[in-house]
Amino acid sequence: MDRLWAPWRGVYVSDAGAAAGCFLCAAAAGQDDQLVVAHDATTVTMLNRYPYNTGHLMVAPIDHVPDLLAAGDGGAAALMVAARRAMRALQDAMNPEGFNVGVNHGSAAGASIEHVHLHVVPRWGGDTNYMPVIGRTKVLPELLEATAARLRTAFAALT
Numbered sequence: 001m002d003r004l005w006a007p008w009r010g011v012y013v014s015d016a017g018a019a020a021g022c023f024l025c026a027a028a029a030g031q032d033d034q035l036v037v038a039h040d041a042t043t044v045t046m047l048n049r050y051p052y053n054t055g056h057l058m059v060a061p062i063d064h065v066p067d068l069l070a071a072g073d074g075g076a077a078a079l080m081v082a083a084r085r086a087m088r089a090l091q092d093a094m095n096p097e098g099f100n101v102g103v104n105h106g107s108a109a110g111a112s113i114e115h116v117h118l119h120v121v122p123r124w125g126g127d128t129n130y131m132p133v134i135g136r137t138k139v140l141p142e143l144l145e146a147t148a149a150r151l152r153t154a155f156a157a158l159t
């Protein structure tokens with residue numbers, strides 16, 4: 001059996017690609033998928049458990065890749081394709097007036113986990129007034145589950 005010597009892969013790949021304690025890996029593997037609303041061959045899309053706004057989605061590669069640079073051109077493109085689908089599903093389900101779409105790269109920029117993810121946050125006029133308030137409020141799981149159900153329906157209806 002041939003073996004490629006690729007020690008850098010060990011940083012990202014362990015236990016068949018899932019990093020212990022990484023909630024995005026767990027979601028991608030179907031181990032903790034209550035908030036997952038969509039997935040494809042290379043990405044998973046889930047509700048943020050601590051949302052900035054109702055419908056706040058996170059789009060991540062299935063592989064435990066630390067950031068956009070490590071994801072490569074293909075991985076980054078796949079994330080953007082999935083993010084666009086997430087925007088369409090949110091548009092259909094919640095009719096937002098705008099979106100914030102972005103990535104925190106590095107701890108200095110606010111990245112808190114080593115599994116790259118793209119935030120897709122639906123916005124409505126005036127929501128900044130209460131966003132800091134709801135951002136600190138514990139969101140009931142039932143509410144997130146209801147939002148997840150709405151979004152799964154919207155994703156399923158996308159062409």
Ligand SMILES: [Zn+2]
Binds near residue numbers: 022024026065114
């Ligand atoms: Zn991970």
